Amino acid sequence: MANQFIYNSSQLSYAILGTGALGGYYGACLQKSGLDVHFLLHSDYEYVSKHGLVVESKNGDFTLPQVQAYSETSKMPPCDVVIVALKTTQNHLLPQMLPNLVKENGVVLVLQNGLGVEDEVAKIVGSNRVMGGLCFLCSNKVGAGHIRHLDYGEIKMGEYAANYQTAGITKRMQQIANDFESAGIKMQLAEDLLLARWQKLVWNIPYNGLSVVLDARTDELMGNSHTRSLVEELMWEVVAGAKSCDRTIPQNFVETMLQYTDKMKPYRTSMKIDYDEKRPLEVEKMFGNPLKFSQARGANLPKITMLYQQLKFLDSRNSS
């Protein structure tokens, strides 16, 4: 039965799809805490099967000389919790990867940015086997199997229910959260996953988008009165988008995000890093889907639309 304990007592097993800056960090923490973790790797497979993972972290460096590494999901055992830590630009691979990998009573936990990713996964594994998580993490992969955790790391996790209905707090959420907390990862449980995703977009849409289009760090965007206003206007459009989905982001949330960014160290966003590295951008999930959700409900978000159009142009040229 859905949304119950996955297993009553025995330990959960974890699959990590995408052992990069994010999946590699969280997976390594889980294994270090004693859990059974299986890592899917692509370019680093050979290296990591031989040498394991190295994590440099502000919370303390550690090494895992041996990890269960795989180059294909077909070779991995079915797991209780399948963590999707791929870039969303790889999500076309999920229909092949997920069905045999997640146990009957298991769950897929999507640790990706943007909106609508759980909808896609629900189509593959059923809407009662999906959860979403929003990661507030600064980390980089600095070499094969070598992760540098710079700051933060908290995950805000929520249950998915069909059409993003509010699903509340479930026991299996708590069970997984306990595992993460035991691994030293701060967790927050969200009663309403869609609200949590819209809230994260309040930050992600303006800063990720404008950092790419204007080749700018957060401090540069905040230091110019025109782009600072534009950031705020984009944030209000996100609030309006959430509203169109019947989700109310509190009025002071925008001001809080602006102040939070003012206090941050100068920051190059993840989308800007992808762009600079000539990797495909997560435009569809972070911009395209929020626009689709809102437009289907009659909301017009002109500045986010324009940012989306600009990013589609730049992304297309960057990959050619």
Added chain:
Amino acid sequence: MANQFIYNSSQLSYAILGTGALGGYYGACLQKSGLDVHFLLHSDYEYVSKHGLVVESKNGDFTLPQVQAYSETSKMPPCDVVIVALKTTQNHLLPQMLPNLVKENGVVLVLQNGLGVEDEVAKIVGSNRVMGGLCFLCSNKVGAGHIRHLDYGEIKMGEYAANYQTAGITKRMQQIANDFESAGIKMQLAEDLLLARWQKLVWNIPYNGLSVVLDARTDELMGNSHTRSLVEELMWEVVAGAKSCDRTIPQNFVETMLQYTDKMKPYRTSMKIDYDEKRPLEVEKMFGNPLKFSQARGANLPKITMLYQQLKFLDSRNSS
């Protein structure tokens, strides 16, 4: 008396403020046709006083070994027609330059981009001594006193009246247009200068703006479906801006501009050239003033506003 012949029979004298790609080309054509032309120069003053001007043109190359060159307006004689061919970013100099330079019965002809430039000049010389011209010219300054005319050259000229009231066709317009036509420059007379300016912005706002923000030529912007849509949406916002000023741009004008651009050779806009050369951008006249005009009349142009904000950011960083 205003808007009459400036002189009944004798030849008009011309001052050219700004002897660059535009002022240099038109001024040289006028002098070649036998008119009395006085050129204000800045960095090229020494060179041009000694060597004159060279014009390479698709209509035929020519040289003017001797021109009346000046480094300060105070040394220039009062003229019948004072042509402002400076970049609008230099317009803070006009209050010093114009008052003694334009004859009592003379007129200032503003050959600049954007909106609101005639308002500024009217404050200096009175609203009955101002005209505006929209130049459809491809030319570059390739060296000191050396102008390369690539294509086009037509000027659409209109009388200014206080608050951009429609001023119709006047005799002095026709007289000046005759001089230009005799110099081989195709002229169009506009009955409504404000309408003509808004029409030119239909092209200038999307292409100049996006070419800078996205580092793109016209063909690149047209070749991507997302930016092509954005170009068109920006054009419709310009049409809405014109509407707020009670000026109706015909429905098919947008489609005509898109088709016209499709047929153009790949083109780097003038604002992009300024940006690449690290010169200040004409953001205020081309974006800021159309927004001010529209907002004062209750129109909201969100995408042009966003383009303005992005350009202000880039312009500020480019000059620092």
